[in-house]
Amino acid sequence: MFLGYYPLNGTAWGLIQVEDASNVPVAADALPTYRVYGSDSSTPKATGTCTAFDSGNITGVYKASFTVSGAFARGMNYSVVVSWTVSLQARQQVFTFSVY
Numbered sequence: 001m002f003l004g005y006y007p008l009n010g011t012a013w014g015l016i017q018v019e020d021a022s023n024v025p026v027a028a029d030a031l032p033t034y035r036v037y038g039s040d041s042s043t044p045k046a047t048g049t050c051t052a053f054d055s056g057n058i059t060g061v062y063k064a065s066f067t068v069s070g071a072f073a074r075g076m077n078y079s080v081v082v083s084w085t086v087s088l089q090a091r092q093q094v095f096t097f098s099v100y
Contacts, residue, residue: 003097009069012097018060020086025060032084034064045071072099
């Protein structure tokens with residue numbers, strides 16, 4: 001899924017819907033984590049932990065947010081790998097975004 005275009009030195013963010021093995025929205029066992037990769041290296045450009053998003057009204061939605069600076073470059077595409085566990089089953093999803 002494409003998260004969008006973000007400016008260099010700006011903040012990139014995206015919402016993640018956590019699902020179980022049956023693709024039903026559920027709360028994760030713990031807050032999901034993310035790693036951001038560029039095509040130039042297998043070393044993550046950014047890592048972090050997602051935060052709960054509107055947990056009073058929406059089940060299993062989390063927000064990933066990070067600053068697009070330092071190792072990031074204009075005109076490049078990046079992959080965000082989000083990982084979580086539901087009922088002891090590890091799951092992950094990959095998102096992409098571009099920097100301008």
